[in-house]
Amino acid sequence: MTTDWLAQRFEHHRPHLRAVAYRMLGSQAEADDAVQDAWLRLSRSEADQIDNLGGWLTTVVARECLHMLRSRRRRQDDPDPAVAPDPEQEALLADSVGLALLVVLDRLTPAERLAFVLHDMFELPFDEIAGILGRTPAATRQLASRARRRVNGAEVPDPDLTRQRQVVAAFYAAARAGDFDALVRVLHPEVVLRTDFGPDGKPAVIRGAAAVARQARAAEGGQLRPVLVDGAVGALITRDGQPFAVLVFTIADDRIVGIEGISDPGRLQRLVGTVTSLPREGSEN
16 A cells, blocks of 8 residues: 555545544644644554544544543643634635534533534444543433533524624723723623634633633724624724734623634635625614
């Protein structure tokens, strides 16, 4: 079995593996790391002894994701490697996995998340998932069931643009005033902020109302314009008339449950071309 032939087989499975890893991790770069780890393991294995290459690779990626999720929970701060996606990644982001779902999945334990994602999203049988988790099929089924209840019972994003705008306006007013208590009140206790321009200039993910409130501040020298991004309320921040960043909010029950901040030049350029001005309050949506 030649390396070129093996690489071709791996590339055939890459989109599926990336989809599994992205849903498990909620991070494009971490997903790519998990997929790359699977390739390294495959290249060092006796590949001609593998009967079901797709299943073998899925198991390797799932185990690596489980390890990464468990390590993430042991850290105080998680790096979120939000980078400008290539077309394949953009297609991945455009499907059923939105920010709101990722926020909910982040609240699951690593085992719950793996069981739910692999079974409910990719239809893997519980016998196979049990082998990855090191649990019985019955226990794995219970994990998926518990995760499913939590996902189904999660807050539904508010479709009312006027109400969304009011919540975001309250967030900005509190941020400009430096009112920590007001910021915490408008944020969900388990809010997740994903940004590619964190406090140290690097990608970051920040969890929890208090932690996000500490990071919230108006952009220095920036102008803010409310916009719609994929039907959700967002904000376009400009400096000297040039786009600097886009913020996208997920809102449920009058509180912000998720914020995505984007300033990567390549990704920002593509996104700015898709945003539309937010209708004024009182106008038709």
